Amino acid sequence: MTYTFPCPMESISKEVAAAYLRDVDPPWKAFWFHMYRVARNLKEFAAGLETISDDVFRYHVDGQKNDLSRWVQEVVGDSVLARRLDTVRDQQEAARLVQERVTTLETALK
Numbered sequence: 001m002t003y004t005f006p007c008p009m010e011s012i013s014k015e016v017a018a019a020y021l022r023d024v025d026p027p028w029k030a031f032w033f034h035m036y037r038v039a040r041n042l043k044e045f046a047a048g049l050e051t052i053s054d055d056v057f058r059y060h061v062d063g064q065k066n067d068l069s070r071w072v073q074e075v076v077g078d079s080v081l082a083r084r085l086d087t088v089r090d091q092q093e094a095a096r097l098v099q100e101r102v103t104t105l106e107t108a109l110k
Helices: 012-022 042-051 052-061 067-076 079-086 091-109
Strands: none
Touching: 012 042, 012 091, 042 067, 042 091, 052 091, 067 079, 079 091
C-alpha cells in the first residue's frame, strides 16, 4: 500500500519543516524503542523503525495502542504523519512512511 501525503511539498513552510525535524526538547521526550534504541528526531525515528524487531514493533503497536502515532502527534507535532501511522500495523510500512515524510520535510527546507 502506498500513501501520499495530502499536502504538497510547496505548502510546507521551512519553519514547519524545521520544527518537525528538530531534536525533541527536553531530551527525555525522545522515543524509546522498548529498551533498544532512542530517537530524538524523525530521522532517528525512521532509522529505528527500519532496524527494530517485529516483537519490538508489536510492543509499540497493537490493537489497543499505537505509541508511534502518539509520539509523532504529541511530541513532534506532525498530525499528518501521526494520522498515517495510526492506521499502519506493519513495521516496514511504518518505516517507509516516516522516511518518506523526512524526505518531504528535508526537501521543503531547501
